[in-house]
Amino acid sequence: MAEEWNTEDMLGTYLFENTQLLENLQEIVLEQQDADCFDEDSINEIFRAMHTIKGSSAIMAFDGITKTAHKLEDIFYFLRESHPQNVPHMELITHVLDVEDFISGELNKIQDGDKADGDCEPLIAELDAFLNKIKTDQENTPESAPQQEKNIQINLDDTPAGEEDAQVKDEQHIYIPPKASENSHFYLMKVTYHPELELVNIHAFKLVHKLKAIAENIRFFPQDILTTDDSVQKILDDGFQVFLHTDKTEKELRESISLGYDIKQLTITECTQKEFEESLVNMGVVVKTAPAPGDFVIPLKNADKEETAVSPAAPADAGRLEKLVDLTVRLECLEAAVIQNPDLKAEGLKLDRFEEAACQMSAVFSDLKQEIAALGGVFPKAEKVEKQINETLQQIAVTAEPEFEDEEEDDESETLKDKYMTFQSGNEYFGLKISYVTEVIIYQEITEFPESPDYIKGIIHLRGKVVPIIDVRVRFGQESLDCNDKTCIIVISYRDHMVGLMVERIAEVVEIPKEKLLPPPKVGWSDGMHNQYVRAVGKVGDSIKLLIDPRRLVSEEEMTAMEQIM
Amino acid sequence: MRILLAEDDYATRKFMSGFLSQYGECDVTVDGMEAVDAYMMALEDEEPYDLVCLDIMMPVMDGYQALAGIRKMEKAYHIPAKKQAKVIMATALNEQQNVDMAFELGCTVYSGKPIDEQKFEQALKSLGMID
The missing domain is CATH 1.20.120.160 (HPT domain)
Incomplete structure (x- = not known):
């Protein structure tokens, strides 16, 4: 784009x-x-x-x-x-x-x-x-x-x-072209460009630039293709002529000129070295080469050629200019590749100009982004869009909360199954399915933030993410305790939400098989409030652990509201 | 004939000095600066070089600069055109503008590399340097 x-x-x-x-x-x-x-x-x-x-x-x-x-x-x-x-x-x-x-x-x-x-x-x-x-x-x-x-x-x-x-x-100006080897080939090439093509001199330059990589010697006509516009008309009328001395075969030569959309016709004629050099002289491109005995030396042809800047600094300038031209040409080719792409055309994108195409593509991506955001997903790189959509759909399907008897709801591996992390809050011991637990951290500075529900103690920064910290005691209707050195934060993650539970004390991880699970007590607490959070009660030895469902700890609406505030 | 060679690449230098030695006494330098110094020394000793063979891509001072230096020196010493050294530039650079620039600065012969020995000899003959 x-x-x-x-x-x-x-x-x-x-x-x-x-x-x-x-x-x-x-x-x-x-x-x-x-x-x-x-x-x-x-x-x-x-x-x-x-x-x-x-x-x-x-x-x-x-x-x-x-x-x-x-x-x-x-x-x-x-x-x-x-x-x-x-x-x-x-x-x-x-x-x-x-x-x-x-x-x-x-x-x-x-x-x-x-x-x-x-x-x-x-x-x-x-x-x-x-x-x-x-x-x-x-x-x-x-x-x-x-x-x-x-x-x-x-x-x-x-x-x-x-x-x-x-x-x-x-x-006395004599030019001796580089020595031909046994593998030397001499080619006269004529390139015809499409008549509607703009800036043909740049395309011609591009071609020359490419050929230089394989050329022992290369000359072309018209010569000044960079600084005058006249060359454009000449190239369109008479074609662009290139005289090439290389050790590549004709096949290799054709391969190295990957024909783009610009070249209408390319003729390559192989010739002898003598013919090659004679054409050069006839064209007035270069002075006659070192003559055989008895030949005349032809003076350097200066008359109708526009003088290019001549000084020791010239090559550096030419290099920069060439680089700019090369870049322009490459960008042009990329543009053309987009505008002429049949698949994009089939999609109904209006592709007359590259800028328009870019805008439309941008708009399409933008719409897609919004759709996914609405589904609660996070927009990743374009290639993963489909995967993300599927995952998001799966998560949505899970939102419908069945009773705790339905064990399918939690997709956990065998090793994690039935394992719970336990912690103490007040007089009770609670348990949390370990698959929810991302990590446990020692109490760190919690930043309060206003307008949050009272059970939210504040937020912490965890590796660049903002994590709300829930005071478990407050959530369960108890008074908040001051933090001490045993206070920990259990970071849990569910459905792309991350929440920290501030607890008084961490206890060990226990394994509670399904048989030992009992439905939560209907009564037992003064306000009956945290029946909602407790999804089951587990018997571990002689003690009872109240197993929390984190999804009920913070309702979906509250979670979204909180995240928006943050 | 007195010949001055400036070439920074050892292999090429070896080849060129061997090749040029068949035409005359060949002195060898390794960069443009040395070449200009050598040329000056020869002028002062009144045994100037007849032929100077310069590579273009050289460290310290390149072929163009050396050529310009030599021509300036000849002007300063009021050397008549007929007596000015013939300069041959031998280089892998083959663009029209490089060739033009060399001739503009006063080069006599411009040869692409690899050097075509036959044509080179023909050029020397047509310049009247050998027969």
Whole structure:
């Protein structure tokens, strides 16, 4: 049921980490506000921060934050790549702080449990205008003298031979895929998802995540499935392509991709290593692998790929994002399992949305709980409900009290049969069937509580339970005696009630066979009161023990009333 | 050719140093920090390394950090691009972003593990390091 999820962790992590990022951002801005412009490291850091916030906010579906972060990310991407001169620094600082304000505000709302409903449009329009301005400014001033000088300086530092070297540098990026073993298989996989499926890029990510466990090498297209929505349409239109190098057989591969409700079609084609690598190059996924002699080296394809955040810290971010995505996907699958469960549908539960299903299930359990409580039972875990109902019914059947001659009423084992615990109260000795006795405890502090019948001395706490203590003397119409060191409390249990009998003295356990039982005296006590409690009289040697029926000691109504007070 | 190897796993280190030794004199370090120190020493002795082979997952300083360190040092010493060491990163990490990051930081060759010796040799040839 919905209450049992702890979404706190996911949301908590999101809020904590993004708040941290914003704080760092603020620090950078404060440090650099008096400078002429942001230095390279700061530009990178701000870019990365916005990139991360954008990504995680997209997962959490906080659109305002996502859009705003994206816009600022675009600005810093431009700064990073194009190194424009004369960027209006103060204006930029203001924009960064505005974005930081807006996002913090939204995060606070989310933390308080409100909706992140801030209107980001005005801020985005501002950022847009700023970005356009600095872009056109840069285009208009490429020939300015200061810039020229700077260029030359850079050349001197890096490459004395100028352009030629730069090109050589660019071209020399070679990727060598992991070595294939004898067991290596190369597969081209194409996955088609159901057209109505939402967030297919997440499902695609889920698949990749699963395959990574068995892959020597894995590539997929479209590549950026986490941070852009464009991939969703591409995947829906052309399918999701995965290039896999693994040592698993096709059978094992299919088994490890347990086809869920999301995948419409999965085609797996085995191919040679060469074909595998050629497809990679054709796709522009990766640079051509170490070429054979005479081959050309193809430069790294950067042009149309959106640059992902690049810095030593990136992998850690990716890990967290991946974890969040993985959790989302797993939860989605669980939801789907409930909503699509045919048995639940057959029960007439309306299951269009998971939350509704959860509420209805809750209501059903709640009704059941009430029913059982009304029957006097205690609601245990769901699986034991039926057993509990049966037991409760049995107990109810026992309530009809037959005469004492009917021995069937007490269900006791052979060893306990006919054994009675005896105790003294006043001048009389009483006996109590031992099967009722849970324990005997030395007198302990009894807490009085008002509004109780006068024979109830008070209550004690026994291992977390509240047990009423009956003063036996008072119950039998005698005066209460002060407690002394011989006073004991016999704790008896019947029908889920627990009661303590405060007695003056405990005596031994005796065995009284049925033949020795006699019906209780009709007369003998001044008020005849405790005839009711005494169900029989037992002869033990020369003495007489009055055998008490605990069920008559406290009537059912009084017991319930007492328990309600407690 | 002078080669510098940084690899923290003993078995891999043994294999790599044996494999690389056929191409030139191979010095061995066990983590990123040592590698950067070794590179600096070589620069100061005016016997710089031509080829640096870095593992990525290493203690103290990882491959990316070592690479960044080496490239920064080369800039500080004003080493021209042609003379800068070729860096090979060999690692079991195979994600696109890891590869991209390595190239961004100035890596020349990125090889997944297990290392494909044939392709490796071809790469060295195409870089003009061996013939």
